[in-house]
Amino acid sequence: MLLGAVLAAGCGAGGGGGPDGKGDAGAGARVSRAVIGVEPGDGAKDVAARGALLVRVRQGTLTEVGVRAADGTPVPGRLAADRRSWRPDGKLALATQYTVDALAKDGQGREAAKHTAFTTLVPQHTVIGFFSPEEGSTVGDAMIVSLAFSRPVADRAAVERAVTVTAQPAVRVVGHWFGDQRLDLRPAGYWTPGSRVTLHLRLRDVAAAPGVYGTQSKDVHFTIGRDQRSTVDAAAHTMTVRRDGRVVRSLDVSTGAPGHTTYNGVMVIAQKFPVTRMDGRTVGFGGEYDIPDVPHAMRLTRSGTFVHGNYWSAPDVFGRTNVSHGCIGLYDTKGGGSGTPAGWFYDHSLVGDPIRVVNSHDGTVAPDNGMGGWNLDWRQWVAGSAL
DSSP: OHHHHHHHHHHHHHHOOOTTSSOOTTTGGGSOOOEEEEESOTTEEEEOSSSOOEEEEESSEEEEEEEEETTSOBOOEEEOTTSSEEEESSOOOSSOEEEEEEEEEOTTOOEEEEEEEEEEOOOSEEEOEEEESOTTOEEOTTOOEEEEESSOOSOHHHHHHTEEEEEESOOOOEEEESTTSEEEEEOSSOOOTTOEEEEEEEOTTOEEETTEEEOOEEEEEEEEOOOEEEEEETTTTEEEEEETTEEEEEEEEEOBOTTSOOOBEEEEOOEEEEEEEEEGGGGTOTTSOEEEEEEEEEEOOTTSOEEEEEOSSOGGGTTTOOOBSSSEEEEOOTTOOTTSHHHHHHHTOOTTOEEEEESOSSOBOOTTSSSGGGGSOHHHHHHTOOO
């Protein structure tokens, strides 16, 4: 209202003219000598989000500056000590129209006003991060937060600053980059059961690469369930399941046969499928197998390692012989019986539960193969952060 009144007064003064049509000698004295300038200019487009906006005055001081986005959101900023210029505190949003309204006074206390509008850069290329776990999920205590980006990230530090994870109870969480399109985040050890965890994505308008900007600004919440950890001994053909440190069940298993051995190390359940198809051609085994209805299947690695039910092998295989192509097999029936070892383990497992394999004639699973990041110690993990 004040700015509008000042602008109206300015128009009247500029018109000049008294009752006799010869002008009013005192009108010129009422016009402020303060001249307000705004960068960028009125109507400007494709304005940079940072460093482009400046309001300043000549022959006067600024008394008020208001900058707002089209939705009414104010832009915080501050006047210089001499009150001759104003800048925003941070960066502006991209693809947004802003209006600027400024007031100033000259040395005689006469007011001047300025109104302009401009639009920030509309990005031609954007990037998003596909995240896990899902909003509202309850997961095991070995869950690793993972983001897969839709485009390569050149400025990893800028992106990592915009992706944070907090928890109650509090714990330090650090990111680790696997290449330029994947960022995983975890604490030094497994999460405390019952923790409430939030992934904060503040990627909107972050320059991930030249000309490529993030679009997401959201929070993702999930909860850590109970502490369940399982150990598979490939030599003994057993899996020991512990809940809160106490053994709740020992199950007979069959792991990878010679030539197709199972990875050693910690693998984490990433997905659960009541039934799925397993085709050897999708994981480099040609036509060696194609089973359309594998029951109680839980993915452990991107490369195709599962723990799953097995109804096609003889029952006496489990606990005695390793016959798989690298998976961990549990006795099951066709269609997946609820009372079978495989059915019990499926029903009592969460995405995010860890399974450690020992005594297999194979190497340790790679840290970027599924949620294999627990196979890096904390020093190695932190070394993979861009920060």
